[in-house]
Amino acid sequence: MRTILDTIIATKRTEVAARKASPRAWPAPTAPRGFKAALDARAAAGGYGLIAEIKKASPSKGLIRADFDPPAHARAYAAGGAACLSVLTDHDYFQGHEDYLIAARAACDLPVIRKDFLIDPWQVEESRAIGADAILIIVSALDDGQMAEIEAAAIAQGMDALVEVHDAAELERALKLKSRLIGVNNRNLKTFEVDVQKTYDLVRHAPKDCTFVAESGLNNRADLDAMAEHDIRCFLIGESLMRQADVEAATRALVG
Numbered sequence: 258m259r260t261i262l263d264t265i266i267a268t269k270r271t272e273v274a275a276r277k278a279s280p281r282a283w284p285a286p287t288a289p290r291g292f293k294a295a296l297d298a299r300a301a302a303g304g305y306g307l308i309a310e311i312k313k314a315s316p317s318k319g320l321i322r323a324d325f326d327p328p329a330h331a332r333a334y335a336a337g338g339a340a341c342l343s344v345l346t347d348h349d350y351f352q353g354h355e356d357y358l359i360a361a362r363a364a365c366d367l368p369v370i371r372k373d374f375l376i377d378p379w380q381v382e383e384s385r386a387i388g389a390d391a392i393l394i395i396v397s398a399l400d401d402g403q404m405a406e407i408e409a410a411a412i413a414q415g416m417d418a419l420v421e422v423h424d425a426a427e428l429e430r431a432l433k434l435k436s437r438l439i440g441v442n443n444r445n446l447k448t449f450e451v452d453v454q455k456t457y458d459l460v461r462h463a464p465k466d467c468t469f470v471a472e473s474g475l476n477n478r479a480d481l482d483a484m485a486e487h488d489i490r491c492f493l494i495g496e497s498l499m500r501q502a503d504v505e506a507a508t509r510a511l512v513g
């Protein structure tokens with residue numbers, strides 16, 4: 258059965274072919290900001306490493322934020338205590354855009370991950386060109402060879418790679434890569450089902466030298482405190498923050 262992830266990846270292939278055929282010129286980015294280092298520093302200091310996501314809409318929820326303002330959200334996240342930003346750049350399914358990442362990164366000093374569906378190392382170069390400090394490798398969307406190529410391109414650009422898994426088999430494949438930044442997406446990208454138990458199940462299998470990020474379905478400080486009891490101190494949160502009227506106060510309530 259064809260899943261939403263299959264559909265997104267098929268669309269992405271067409272999109273990437275068109276973009277490669279007529280690439281856009283971007284303003285020169287500043288040097289990469291250390292994405293994993295920013296998370297590790299917060300965790301080492303006994304705090305929480307929050308990757309705060311700038312997310313206008315999603316396939317599962319439709320429009321999330323009508324008064325969408327990437328630079329304002331970036332400033333609010335930084336002032337509230339986020340360690341890093343995540344910016345959705347996929348046009349067709351998330352109403353994202355590369356310009357949102359450029360504007361968000363220019364508005365603060367935080368490292369930024371480009372949240373998109375990478376299927377081709379060319380997209381890593383494009384990600385750096387728009388200023389991204391890190392890229393996402395979705396294990397369920399790629400074979401081992403594709404993952405290694407995309408990771409090598411990120412390393413060549415001086416970027417970090419967040420390697421995203423959803424089950425033990427994917428974690429095993431992720432650990433063949435060099436990156437020691439592993440995200441457990443509690444959302445099944447094929448069904449949209451969210452289960453935070455995924456993080457608890459998989460953290461037990463992760464080597465101690467990994468920075469482990471719990472992603473999706475996290476709503477409040479109690480959710481993060483419960484994870485911290487299992488030594489999980491880094492989080493990627495989008496929807497629950499983007500739905501708040503006062504994004505800065507909501508961020509501070511999570512990690513302040």
Ligand SMILES: O=C(O)c1ccccc1NCC(=O)[C@H](O)[C@H](O)COP(=O)(O)O
Binds near residue numbers: 315
């Ligand atoms: O969010 C979705 O509906 C979605 C659907 C298909 C593929 C990916 C999707 N989301 C990407 C993400 O992983 C989340 O944006 C991120 O982890 C934040 O999740 P949340 O805090 O639940 O918004």
